[in-house]
Amino acid sequence: xxxxPKFTIYFGKVNETPIGNIWIACSERGLVAVDWEKSEAAxxxxxxxxxxxxxxxxxxxxxxxxxxxxxxLGGERKRFTIAIDWSxxxxxxxxxxxxxxxxxxxxxxxxxEIAMQIGRPRSARAVxxxxxxxxxPLVIPCHRVLGSDGKLRGYGGGLDIKKWLLRLEGAVLA
Numbered sequence: 001x002x003x004x005p006k007f008t009i010y011f012g013k014v015n016e017t018p019i020g021n022i023w024i025a026c027s028e029r030g031l032v033a034v035d036w037e038k039s040e041a042a043x044x045x046x047x048x049x050x051x052x053x054x055x056x057x058x059x060x061x062x063x064x065x066x067x068x069x070x071x072x073l074g075g076e077r078k079r080f081t082i083a084i085d086w087s088x089x090x091x092x093x094x095x096x097x098x099x100x101x102x103x104x105x106x107x108x109x110x111x112x113e114i115a116m117q118i119g120r121p122r123s124a125r126a127v128x129x130x131x132x133x134x135x136x137p138l139v140i141p142c143h144r145v146l147g148s149d150g151k152l153r154g155y156g157g158g159l160d161i162k163k164w165l166l167r168l169e170g171a172v173l174a
Contacts, residue, residue, distance in 0.1 A: 009051055011044070012059035014066045017073050019161050022138075024062050024069070025055075030083030031065060034136045036157060050135065051088060069138065075168055078105040080139050089135070092123075096130035103144045106169040110148050124148070132156065144171070 009032060011025040017036075023043040025033040032051060035043050044055060059066070064082065071077035084101075086094050095118045103109050109117075111124040111131070120126070131142040137156060143165040147153040152173070155162035166173060 006053070008054045008056050009047065010056050010058040010061040011047065012057065012062040012066070013040070014069055017070065019073065019157065019164070022069060024065050026062060026065065026083075027051075027085045027088075029085035029087065031136055031139060032085045032088055034069075034138055072138065073168070078169075082139060084136065084139065092120075092126060093130040093133065096127045097134055097140050097142075100131065100134070100142055100145060101140050103141055106171050108144045108146050108150075108166070108171055108173075110146050110150070111153075112148050114145065128153070138165075141165075144169075146173075 007028055009025050009027055011023065011033075014022040014024060020036045022034060022036040023038060023040070024031065025047055033043075033047055035046070038046075047055065068077055068080055068082055072080065086098070089097065096114055099114045099117045100109075111127045112121075114127045115121055115123040118127075127145075131145050132154065134140050134142045134156075137143065143155060143157075143162045150173070152159050152162055163173070
């Protein structure tokens, strides 16, 4: 659930990755945002709209996250150990994204399978919406979620990036 926290969100930029520049942000509890191919102004506007709290450019606080993202995109990391601040998500989105976070590297699931897994078998479309509004793609690997036919469906970073990420992980696509 979006709140009006009384703490600072720290943000920074991971430059020149294989998918472009990546913006990241964290609270004291953990990661709250990952985005790429946006300007700093667009990233901060989106972040401010979602989390109404002061923002501070502080790449030092995000060095561990930057390192893990670079390792992942370089094919050297298979699992993120970054703390995630789940508190800023609505209940259903948190449930769906926790299930997504558990999808192993190189494997895929479907929106329907996630809906079944979280005990809401008729909620595949709602799972799709939760994935579409995932505030931390890459770390919460919504690129590993496919349509019921095993084919690629929408991805905020574009289907070419989704396909690239799945190939990086060695996932088999239909």
